[in-house]
Amino acid sequence: MSNRRVGNTRRMIRQTMTIARRDFIATVFTPTFLIFLFAPLIMGAFGAIGGVGALTVTQGGENRYRIVAIVAPEQGAVMKDLDGRLRRMFRASEKPPELQIETPQADTGAQARALFDAKDYDAQSVLYGPLDKPVILYGARGPRAADYLAELAEASLRAARSGGVAPLSTPTRTAISRERTSIGGQNQAAFFTVFGIFFLTLLLAGQVVSTMAEERSNKVIEVLAAAVPLESVFLGKLIGMFGVAILFVCFWGTLVSQIGAITPAWFAQGLKEIGPAVGMPIYVALFFAYFTMAYMLLGAVFLSVGAQASTMREIQMLSLPITIVQVLMFGLAATAASQPGTPIATFAEIFPLSSPFAMAARAANQPEIWPHIAALLWQTLWVAIVITIGARAFRRGVLQSGSGKMNLKAMFRRGG
Structure with a gap:
């Protein structure tokens, strides 16, 4: 019995990774992925154009x-x-x-x-x-x-x-550099952390919905469900799109890490005062861990939503409340980042939907490590809960049944 259980588990893992590899390749190895990869650059260019225009108008008036x-x-x-x-x-x-x-x-x-x-x-x-x-x-x-x-x-x-406007004193100005990040720099790092995770999850997790809508419209999802368990399809899609997200984050993270090499010395010196309280190596690991938790939470919810809707209009209507809740969580976590140690910060760190954002901000403005171990265990529990609920909603949404695989096989036999 135990050998059969181990064999079933291995088979489920193999099927899950097959679905994940399929979705990853289908997303990455396409020309449109380059547009998606450079989307922040495109948005930044449009923002810069608008900002320059607004600045020109403003300066024209101020002059x-x-x-x-x-x-x-x-x-x-x-x-x-x-x-x-x-x-x-x-x-x-x-x-x-x-x-x-x-x-x-x-x-x-x-x-x-x-x-x-x-x-x-x-x-x-x-x-x-x-x-x-x-x-x-x-x-x-x-x-x-x-x-x-x-x-x-x-x-x-x-x-x-x-007796005149000549200065009465002769000051001596000496520039110094801090040995550690300033308190203000830690608070700035906390806000940038919250915004970064929010932006990445909102941009990347939404890709799961469009993938699901496309495969539901062309009946591919039903073929997949007939071949492998729906749980494997759900987890495979979630892991595959998470792989896309990791590729996106690594690409832009590498570029952002080189900003100091191409900026003026005074700007690079200013950046040195902005940094996390836990130290950069630990901060990078925690940022990745909390981004993973936030993505899995939001990705599972979006995937479940995509399974319930059959058209893009329905997906947009169902996704809007989720996005609004996500924006509210961003506001709560940003407030917690600016007020560390307060009751609102504690609430944001415990509440499951805002916990990844608030705890990532805590890594930037407070040096203690042990709360992050507890937070990651707490968030892992909720990720498991959300994925379990999402998989069940996925099953009901895709096949409108609690035992979809057997029903599909019966339907195919009747069709044969």
Whole structure:
């Protein structure tokens, strides 16, 4: 009896791997797989084009913004000099609008208001009056510009009273590099981890649905079910598409790992501060393990959905709720990544659907290893549960029967 059981198990494994190899080859060795493989590059190109267009429009508008100071020429020269120094503290995207100096007229109040209707530029904020009691007008987008003008007036007044704008100190700046990743870098790595697993599972697990829909429409699935047990078909398809996912991840992982070699030195130095708390080798292993769990969970669900639907429209309708739940899990895990150790983070790490994402983020921002062993065992249990339920739903969905293989053989005999 035991020998027969071992023989049945080996036969089931062999049949499962045959289905897996068939689906893997049928997917990879096609011209369309190259399009799928380079899909992130294509999406990134379209995103870059859109971003460049939006940036051009934004910069075109921002170049027309001004902050204006209506002051005497000697005060204007001081303000210009101080403005040039203060701007060094801002990033390019955060700098205030360009400062423009205007000579006072008889009615400076009316002059200041008239500047908001200028045709050559858009005034965000206008300063006039004595520097010890300046009046600052600002529009809807000008509160920060008004604060900047107030500080500029204060600095100009202090410079005038101290005898000039020459700096009174000579700082020595020394750049240092961290020996380990920063806390902020760990939090950034945690978010990138959650997003990476979410993006990969959503992109790759959905391929299972289209494969199932195609084979259901041309009756191939019924031929497979007549030859091997449906459980072997289910697991084989899941493993075969997971092999495709591994190929995809290895290809892009290799490319991403070489970014530091082609980026400027300052950018590569900044990347060194972004890293996982557990160390890179362990992090890579855990990322792969949690991606596997997330893919198996979502892939089994998608495969079960594909077995229930007979048309692409039905698949889209059934897949939408799953995708919405997946997005919610991404939001929950991203929140947990930004708030490690909180109750919401603990809930996200325990809840089966969000656990792979949240625990992967934990690997990035917390150095303990033992929670990952427990989490992987917990997730493995749920993967087994989901695959078991999915296989049964697959059987019912494909053949509308609890004992589909025998029914198909009987149908073929009647047809013969």
